[in-house]
Amino acid sequence: MNLHCKEVDLWQTPTYITYMCYSNNDGGWKGILYRYKEWVKGTLSGTYRDVEEAEWACERVREHLAQFDGKKKLTFMIV
Numbered sequence: 001m002n003l004h005c006k007e008v009d010l011w012q013t014p015t016y017i018t019y020m021c022y023s024n025n026d027g028g029w030k031g032i033l034y035r036y037k038e039w040v041k042g043t044l045s046g047t048y049r050d051v052e053e054a055e056w057a058c059e060r061v062r063e064h065l066a067q068f069d070g071k072k073k074l075t076f077m078i079v
Helices: 015-025 028-042 051-066
Strands: 003-005 076-078
Touching: 003 015, 015 028, 015 076, 028 051, 028 076
Parallel strands: none
Antiparallel strands: 003 076
């Protein structure tokens, strides 16, 4: 099961993350977005071969999260 959003392409989420983010729509779309963003940021935990790889990972996360800026409403679903 994956978390999907009509307005923005999400990263593929493991099933347990999908359910944790959706959480019975607790907090509405803003609550889902908050939990999803926290999971995305958490993907930065780990080790990197060098500084360039770490910087690339950080930039990738920043660019992905920036796609949500300015959205008035998001539509999430589990597929």
